[in-house]
Amino acid sequence: MYAPAFSVVIPCYNCEMTLIRSVRSVQAQTFTDVEILLVDDGSSDKTLGLAQALAHNDDRILVVSQRNAGAAATRNRAVAFAKGRLIAFLDADDWWHPGKLAAHHALHAARPELDASFAQIAFMAKDGHEPLTRSSVPQGLLSIVQVLRENPVCTMSNAVVRADSFRRFGPFRESLTHSEDQEWLARMVFNGARIMGIDEELVAYRTNDGGLSSDLEKMYDGWRAFAGDYASSEVTRQCEAVYCRYLARRALRLSNAAGQALKYTLRGLHLDAGAFLSDPRRGLCTALGALLAPMLPPVVRTRIFA
Incomplete structure (x- = not known):
């Protein structure tokens, strides 16, 4: 069975206004050996129809639909279909710079012992046109303290993981509706995963007052639900x-x-x-x-x- 270099996982929930830009950023990658997995999480808008239209014009796209189950379950469902050697996650309101996958592919080829990688992020204004500021990338391998304190990876749109490492360290914890990505990273690092950053801006992260990441109290509750397990x-x-x-x-x-x-x-x-x-x-x-x-x-x- 043919295995692409990357499986790109895009969970989709009521994202009709942003999905096309996210998918187009994957289609515009300079590294093209990819499959694109769009999992509709029970959307009530036109998201599923848009995803199917995109798949009609690109045979690298697979569309899966399910009842609403949350971001963790949706990512886990997508990974179950993934055939790529590397899994790259992208949220449906963010987008990538054209060299994103090429940079990660080069890093993992040069450092095959790495389990996962990430890069620098541009935080975008809500209109998606103007970068407000950029994240920093710490040198060396991530430590558990770095992940628990401020999580330099920041968003799953920034994460690339080897498929065999994802299966070894386990899926996203579906009982968490917030901070499930940070728990997953903490669990990986705590159990010996080697994660390194690329000091290059490769991801555009859209700030959104109404998104899950803006529900600060639930983020805090989610963090407290797992942090004591790892320190x-x-x-x-x-x-x-x-x-x-x-x-x-x-x-x-x-x-x-x-x-x-x-x-x-x-x-x-x-x-x-x-x-x-x-x-x-x-x-x-x-x-x-x-x-x-x-x-x-x-x-x-x-x-x-x-």
């Missing part, structure tokens, strides 16, 4: 303080969450002020931003804290 209580407390800083920064770049920014800042400082302020540029800036947020226009907050 001592002392390390978990330090990581939680920094994770609160991460949530505060997310709140500051949402148009209607300034009050949440102060709540997470105070929570993080209470848990471990030293950890919260461990990176002065991020810690002090976040604390000051949370205090001043009611006086800052949303567009200013977004540019500073994206």
